[in-house]
Amino acid sequence: MIASYVVKLLMLIEVLMSGARLHVDALSMGYYDMSCPIAEPIVRDVVDQALRQDPTLAAGLLRMHFHDCFIQGCDGSVLIDSTRDSTAEKDSPANLSLRGYEIIDQAKQMIEDQCPGVVSCADILALAARDAVFFSGGPFYDIPQGRMDGSRSKIEDTINLPAPTLNTTALIKMFGQHGFNIEELVVLSGAHTLGAARCSSFKHRLSNFDSTHDVDPNLDSNFAKSMSRTCSQGDNTPMPLDPTRNSFDNAYFNALQRRMGLLFSDQSLFADPQTRRFVNAFAMNQAMFFFNFQQAMVKMGLLDVKEGDEGEIRLDCRKVN
Numbered sequence: 001m002i003a004s005y006v007v008k009l010l011m012l013i014e015v016l017m018s019g020a021r022l023h024v025d026a027l028s029m030g031y032y033d034m035s036c037p038i039a040e041p042i043v044r045d046v047v048d049q050a051l052r053q054d055p056t057l058a059a060g061l062l063r064m065h066f067h068d069c070f071i072q073g074c075d076g077s078v079l080i081d082s083t084r085d086s087t088a089e090k091d092s093p094a095n096l097s098l099r100g101y102e103i104i105d106q107a108k109q110m111i112e113d114q115c116p117g118v119v120s121c122a123d124i125l126a127l128a129a130r131d132a133v134f135f136s137g138g139p140f141y142d143i144p145q146g147r148m149d150g151s152r153s154k155i156e157d158t159i160n161l162p163a164p165t166l167n168t169t170a171l172i173k174m175f176g177q178h179g180f181n182i183e184e185l186v187v188l189s190g191a192h193t194l195g196a197a198r199c200s201s202f203k204h205r206l207s208n209f210d211s212t213h214d215v216d217p218n219l220d221s222n223f224a225k226s227m228s229r230t231c232s233q234g235d236n237t238p239m240p241l242d243p244t245r246n247s248f249d250n251a252y253f254n255a256l257q258r259r260m261g262l263l264f265s266d267q268s269l270f271a272d273p274q275t276r277r278f279v280n281a282f283a284m285n286q287a288m289f290f291f292n293f294q295q296a297m298v299k300m301g302l303l304d305v306k307e308g309d310e311g312e313i314r315l316d317c318r319k320v321n
């Protein structure tokens with residue numbers, strides 16, 4: 001009788017323990033509440049300080065998180081440096097203009113000083129992108145944490161990043177492969193409310209566009225002229241993606257309505273009726289844009305995340321342990 005009671009008790013403890021392990025391994029809100037409660041405030045302060053010095057870095061952090069998540073899942077793989085034997089994601093042409101690595105390094109170092117080996121680089125990047133949106137005037141949202149860092153970072157994987165020459169059919173397909181619907185594609189593209197693109201990303205719209213047009217017909221003619229002026233200063237010259245490049249707002253969607261989207265891929269969201277209705281909705285209603293954006297960002301932040309033994313806590317975000 002007593003023996004069977006003890007066996008049952010042991011079984012119960014085992015179930016509870018495995019449940020606890022599962023909880024620890026899985027992503028959750030407040031994942032570091034016990035192990036490193038200072039992590040979130042550190043990231044927030046480091047991002048805040050950095051953006052006070054250079055507000056354009058908010059765009060860099062947001063884009064970096066996107067490029068991390070779309071390749072190998074949100075596992076900090078974009079942060080890894082190339083080695084003698086392997087060229088990493090960050091050295092791909094699609095990533096050469098990524099900015100903000102030093103912000104992640106600084107937050108990581110301060111967190112390691114407080115709680116060594118506990119907080120992943122993937123989580124630091126996800127938190128930094130979240131905070132960058134908020135400090136630029138966008139919505140604040142809570143994100144689940146507990147992503148583990150990956151060890152693979154290969155230039156060839158970045159072929160799966162979207163090019164600015166893609167039309168809506170291709171964008172819908174690519175985002176669909178990551179589980180996003182058409183509305184989520186449009187709302188995530190709203191990230192282009194922050195930041196800039198270099199001439200090399202849009203100059204194909206300005207001459208020899210297609211067999212019947214020299215200049216992209218979906219482009220406002222005055223805006224096309226100012227794009228050409230930018231490009232006259234060289235391929236690396238940046239031009240804002242919307243009229244308020246450091247403010248997270250819905251001006252990007254209003255610009256698309258005026259055919260003043262800088263990237264072909266952005267303007268095609270207004271040209272295609274499947275996506276245009278969402279552009280119009282977000283242009284009319286900023287609160288709706290903010291609400292849907294935060295939901296889509298939480299979803300993006302969960303793409304193919306590694307949990308528990310599937311990854312590691314990198315000690316230096318630029319190197320696998």
Ligand code: HEM
Pocket residue numbers: 056058059060062063066097098099162163164165166171188189191192194195196197198199200201263265
């Ligand atoms: C829909 C497909 C997308 C395409 C084709 C695309 C493409 C681009 C391109 C070509 C640039 C300019 C790069 C340069 O010239 O240096 C850019 C910048 C940017 N992208 Fe995207 N992007 C897409 C979606 C996203 C998403 C989903 C996010 C974030 C959630 C994002 C965030 C950004 C930000 C913030 C910038 C500005 C970066 C800076 O100023 O440093 N993009 N994107």
